[in-house]
Amino acid sequence: MASIRKRGNSYLLVVSMGYDHTGKRRAAQQKTVKPPEELTPKQKEKWLNEQAVLFERECKDTPLTVDKSTTLAQYVQLWLRDIAPDKLAKSTLARDKQDIDRFLPYLGGYKLTELRPEHFRKLYAELRKQTSQNTGMPLSEYTVEGVHACLCGILSDAMEGGFLNHNPAWRTYKYSGKKKEKLVADEGTMQKIITALENESIKYETYFKLIIATGMRRGECCGLKWSDIDYGYKSIHIQRNVVKITGEDIIVKDTKTVAGDRYVYFSPEMESLLKE
Template identity: 80%
Template sequence: MASIRKRGSSYLLVVSMGYDFEGNRIRPKQKTVHSPEGLTQKQKEKWLNEQAVLFERECKGLPQEVDRSITLAKYTELWLREIAPGKLAKSTLARDRQDIDRFLPVLGHYKLTELRPEHFRNFYTELRKVISLETGRPLSEHTVEGVHATLCTILSDAMEGGFLDHNPAWRTYRYAGRKKEKKIADLETLQRIIGALEEESLKYETYFKLIIATGMRRGECCGLQWGDINWDERSIHIQRNVVKVTGEDIIVKETKTVAGDRYVYFSLEMESLLKEFQQECAWETETYDGRKLEDADYIFRRHGARLPMTPSTFTWRFKLILKKHGLPPTLNVHSLRHTNASLLIAGGADVATVAGLLGHSQPSTTLDIYTHAFDKNKKAASQVLQEGLEI
């Protein structure tokens, strides 16, 4: 794809044209574009990527023998067979298949070139009325947003392959209603959770306290190895993510995003707990496996195996802990990550710092997710200022 270079308020698209028959580099083609006003950072990135694809196709010509009369259903079949397996993780592809099952019955008969923005907007409106068989309530907005994301991904690949001149689904989705605040434990509830964890086995206490202390994702915590810990700096290198797809073996892969490969830090108390758990793991490994504990061993691993534990195991255990101690049942393991973020924000951490510790690719993502927390922090800071100035 064409490279994108920022030039003040504009962007320069550059397409490499390769070399001629004598081995001389052909002069690259360039084009300056200005993004539309009012776009979020994520929307701007999508717009620029689309412009880069279109410009490269313009410079190099459309691929030959492309059937531009293909329907969405037929192209999706091609996409699942030839494109998706090479670019998506199994867990992502499994989720995308669920989204595909939702939109194909409604939109699948349209030719790609017939699709218009109103087709998607009308579809999302009707999708919000569908009753979930699991909850008995209308589908969540998160589900609708996910279907839109899958459609955009598929149609972007169709555009890159020359089946379309633009992505007709782009900017057709708008979040309906108000976004709900993330499920976060207040300080009193958090203290009760910590107290409850201290009644659990050392393994579960360590796992859940580690997420509270660092804000890592549950799969990232499952992917930790003892060699990822730097005891001198009291830091942990997060560089893996564990996922489990129904019917498939457990998968250990790279972190969710490039930014997810990061370092987080822990306290002296957490260090003491980790070392105590390490001693327990060393004893179990020597007793039952007949070997020494190694840096490559997963911190939270299955008994008698070198495989990490499944994230859903901890999800199930956390629900039992909440029920046992009369804690809010609406909380989940991810709530501990959100709680960590809210505590960082309440402590005055800036958005870039919070984004880096949580592994978000863009600070705008952090700001979008934790808008309420930052707003509360700004309000509190404003009150302190006004009181100090006696306004």
């Protein structure tokens, strides 16, 4: 894929053209692009990667092997079989399968080359009318946004594989309604929780107090081993995460990001609980 270099507010795409028959390097092809201003950092990264793929195809005259009869449902089967298992973590793939079950009844019959932005906007509107089987409440906007992200990812892979020359789902999602402010427990509430925990078993008291004191994620806390604790420095090395997928065994894996592999520190009170 073309390399991407930042230049002020724009980006330079550079495609290496290899060597000629004499062994001399051919001049690289360059193109400057500027992402739409309203994109989030993650959306900008995805947009730039798509532009890089398209520019490299343009420079190298890579033929698009588009099978105009391939439907979204057919491509999803191929994607689940050949691409997703090597690309995604099991937990991510399990979530994507839930999203796939939501959009296939609406879009699965369309050929990839027939998909248009209005198809996706109509899908999101229909999803907002549905209710969750677990809660009986309308699907959350977070769920609808997740379906959009899943579609964008699958269609980006279709584009890279030569099935499409652009991603038709790109920039078709718009947040509906007002974003709710996250509720954070105040000091008084936290003190009530801590007091209540003292009436629970030592296992649960230690587990929840450890999370409150250090801010580690629940999966990180479940993944701790006694060897991760250094009583001399009163520190804990967080280096793995535990994930539970419905219907499957518990999965122990590396932390979600490189920054997630870190050390946290505990108080003398926490030390006493851990030793107990």
